[in-house]
Amino acid sequence: MxxxxxxxxxxxxxxxxxxxxxxxxxxxxxxxxxxxxxPGGSIKDRAAVSMVTGAERDGRLKPHGTIIESTSGNLGKSLALIGATRGYRVILVIDPKAPRSMVDFATALGAEIEMVDTPDESGGYQRPRIERVQQLLSVTPDAFWPDQYNNPDxxxxxxxxxxxxxxxxxxxxxxxxxxxxxxxxxxxxxxxxxxxxxxxxxxxxxxxxxxxxxxxxxxxxxxxxxxxxxxxxxxxxxxxxxxxxxxxxxxxxxxxxxxxxxxxxxxxxxxxxxxxxxxxxxxxxxxxxxxxxxxxxxxxxxxxxxxxxxxxxxxxxxxxxxxxxxxxxxxxxxxxxxxxxxxxxxxxxxxxxxx
Known part of the structure; x- marks a missing residue:
């Protein structure tokens, strides 16, 4: 069939x-x-669709709005796919550990990349990435942060x-x-x-x-x-x-x-x-x-x-x-x-x- x-x-x-x-x-x-x-090549597609759909439903994400998220790669690919199909601007905050192929995939779909290349005192990048997300949210109108770490969707x-x-x-x-x-x-x-x-x-x-x-x-x-x-x-x-x-x-x-x-x-x-x-x-x-x-x-x-x-x-x-x-x-x-x-x-x- x-x-x-x-x-x-x-x-x-x-x-x-x-x-x-x-x-x-x-x-x-x-x-x-x-x-x-x-379709985006990972399990993150399931979460991304759920988080974005939930935000659309309750008004946290408005038509033609901007999605901003911290990612090591796969969720970024998923959000880029959603942005291309549903008409959102997507800004991904990544670090040097993100595989090049993932970055290329997301940018091919129109996502914008923000690179955080200075780790915190423990050598990790997650906290500096989230700090950059918060900075971008404060200056970007109609921005939505999926917050994959804490989002119940x-x-x-x-x-x-x-x-x-x-x-x-x-x-x-x-x-x-x-x-x-x-x-x-x-x-x-x-x-x-x-x-x-x-x-x-x-x-x-x-x-x-x-x-x-x-x-x-x-x-x-x-x-x-x-x-x-x-x-x-x-x-x-x-x-x-x-x-x-x-x-x-x-x-x-x-x-x-x-x-x-x-x-x-x-x-x-x-x-x-x-x-x-x-x-x-x-x-x-x-x-x-x-x-x-x-x-x-x-x-x-x-x-x-x-x-x-x-x-x-x-x-x-x-x-x-x-x-x-x-x-x-x-x-x-x-x-x-x-x-x-x-x-x-x-x-x-x-x-x-x-x-």
Missing amino acids: TVIYNSILETTGHTPVVRLRTLSAFASEILIKLESFN NVRAHFELTSRELLNDVPEFDALVTAVSTGGHISGLSAAVKQALPDAITVGVDAAGSAAFGYPFAKYSMRGLGLAWKPGNLDHSVVDRVHLVADYEGIATMRVLARNEGLLVGESAGAAVFAAVHHAYRYPGSRIVVMAADGGVNYLGESFHPDWLRADGLADKIEAAGITTPEGLVAAASRPTNEQVPTEYGLRTATLAND
């Missing part, structure tokens, strides 16, 4: 779920939901829509493994999954160095996950366990997935799959669903490029850890840099004897 859409935004959702062939170790099954099939998109889609495709599973990011998709999706599958474990995957769960902040290389603070959208009560993945573990995993599964996924998805393999090691025989937030095309000039890996000091770490084959990845995930650990709430349910 032929379907004709009235807007590219209507193609958001209904992303495929693929079974991993070479990494479903320890008698477990790992399924990966590929959010790169959304971000969470709502995944609670109401993404979860329904996932549970229709995979009605039964034991664990949901996904990057923490701004807290929107993990909180909304996990809350809905726990209503349908009360015994399912949610593993929040974050960068080693992220402070979203109260750990000390430190610099890290991966994009798409990690924050210097706890975002308002992150509901710790629906996250059972946390796995802080090292840069070399997540980036090496995305490279193994490309060469052995034909799956070109992003850095946060690589980290999530690494955490999923570790979860399979600790919970043999599990059925595990991984959310792959974006695709690897965004990172071809960086994470998939040997010169970038060497310059960032990751090439030697990946080689030393042996994460260059599926077998090497499984072995490394059995003894990761950081073990997954229960959260305060997870202590009540998904605790292992050796935690």
Whole structure:
């Protein structure tokens, strides 16, 4: 049956779920939901449409207004897509870690770029980016800030829509493994999954160095996950366990997935799959669903490029850890840099004897 859409935004959702062939170790099954099939190439399309539509509905965003947001890339692509289709000016505040391909995508659709290139005292860029957003809001008429970190419409998109889609495709599973990011998709999706599958474990995957769960902040290389603070959208009560993945573990995993599964996924998805393999090691025989937030095309000039890996000091770490084959990845995930650990709430349910 032929379907004709009235807007590219209507193609958001209904992303495929693929079974991993070479990494479903320890008698477990790992399924990966590929959010790169959304029109803007990431899971952020779902949140962006929800946040903008909510603002249109209640008058916070007026016709021909301006959308201003802080982003490391993917949400910027989504907002640029919305701006082009609905007639909004879009200003994106980014930092030097934003992949060049993401910037090129957004500017091709008419978005304007504001670069923040001075980090704060901890080495992070999120706070300086938000400060620049606030400055722009004060001088821009009819401006709307989606505030992806604290906007409940971000969470709502995944609670109401993404979860329904996932549970229709995979009605039964034991664990949901996904990057923490701004807290929107993990909180909304996990809350809905726990209503349908009360015994399912949610593993929040974050960068080693992220402070979203109260750990000390430190610099890290991966994009798409990690924050210097706890975002308002992150509901710790629906996250059972946390796995802080090292840069070399997540980036090496995305490279193994490309060469052995034909799956070109992003850095946060690589980290999530690494955490999923570790979860399979600790919970043999599990059925595990991984959310792959974006695709690897965004990172071809960086994470998939040997010169970038060497310059960032990751090439030697990946080689030393042996994460260059599926077998090497499984072995490394059995003894990761950081073990997954229960959260305060997870202590009540998904605790292992050796935690």
